[in-house]
Amino acid sequence: MARRGTRRGAEPRADRYEIAGGEAELLRDADRDGGWVLCVGGVPQSYVDLSDPTYLDFEYMRLMGDVVDSLGLEGEPFDAVHIGGAACTLPRYVAATRPGSRQVVLEPDGRLVQLVREQLPVKGVAGLKIRVTDGRTGLAGVPDEADDLVVLDAFAEAAVPVELVTEEFTRDVARVLRPGxxxxxxxxxxxxxxxxxxxxxxxxxxxxxxxxxxDPGVLRGRRFGNLIVVASRRPLPVEALTRRAAGGAARARLVEGEDLAAFAAGAAPIREGDGTTAPVPPPQVFGKS
Known part of the structure; x- marks a missing residue:
């Protein structure tokens, strides 16, 4: 039976837990002390190392960490908003690598937030606040030009909520970002x-x-997987990210400029109410049948 965590300050408990979005499961990484995987609906959502928040296990999260590392001056603190929280992997990373950062996580599932607070504690993560709210409502309450970084890493039933990738929502993201x-x-x-x-x-x-x-195979449309989009009003650190992508463990590829224009050629923007649906991974991606 699914259970809820109740112990604070204790070792996380590998178990299943009821949340608003269905069922979450915590799995211990037998190969790494402090490593835990949070699954929601049978889909791995987050990997956290409670002993070392700079360790990023999922390939797409390593790429996101590379982006964070390439921005501004090394160790420079950020003001950041994270849309979608899960186990707060990237907020923990930012807090560890950029001390003094102020971060807000917008997560609509209050029971998931409670689970994370009890089993994968965030109380000791300096400068981090979690607000139980949906992304659109939470972002609408952020003042203009308040943040250096906005992160969208939100999934519902293994799909990106379409309302968070519309042109209207993207313009609201631009509103809360500082010029750089x-x-x-x-x-x-x-x-x-x-x-x-x-x-x-x-x-x-x-x-x-x-x-x-x-990943090159995902970029070629040969298999289902994660892709990282990075955007700004000002030039991005393309050369640094190209080197990191090519030399990292994930061996990713960077697409920009004319190549990115060709990639998107003929594709219509996503607008509210246009009936767009987000893809879900095929069952075999996560070992389901």
Missing amino acids: GVYLMNVADGFRLPFARRVVTTVRSVFRHVLLLG
Whole structure:
């Protein structure tokens, strides 16, 4: 039976837990002390190392960490908003690598937030606040030009909520970013990448500088996977990110400029009410049948 965590300050308990979005499960990493995987609906949502928040296990999260590392001066603190929280992997990373950062996580599932607070504690993460609210409502309450970084890493039933990738929402993201601020997105797509192409078109309609990072096989539309979109009004650290992507453990590829324009050619932007649906991974991606 699914249970809820009740112990504070104790060792996390590998178990299943009831949340508003269904069922969450905590799995211990037998190969790494302090490593835990949070699954929601059978889909791995987060990996956290409670002993070392700078350790990023998922490939797409390493790419997001690379982006964070490449922005501004090394160790420079950020003001950041994270849309979608799960186990707060990236906020923990930012707090550890950029001390003094102020971060807000917008997470609509209050029971998931409670689970994380009790089993994967965030109380000791300096400068971090979690607000139980949906992304659109939470972002609408953020003042203009308040943040250096906005991160979208939100999934519902293994799909990106479409209302968070529309042109209207993207313009609200641009509103809360400072002139040199960066929008960092995690999206997922599969065969031929029709959704990702539309997301890129949408972001390019709002931000002048956009790039895309991902596994070469995913970028070719050969298999389902995660893609990272990075956008800003000002030039992005393309050369540094290209080197990191090519030399990292994930061996990702960076697409920008004319190549990105070709990637998105012919794809329509996503707008509210246009009936767009987000792709879900095929069952075999997570070992389901």
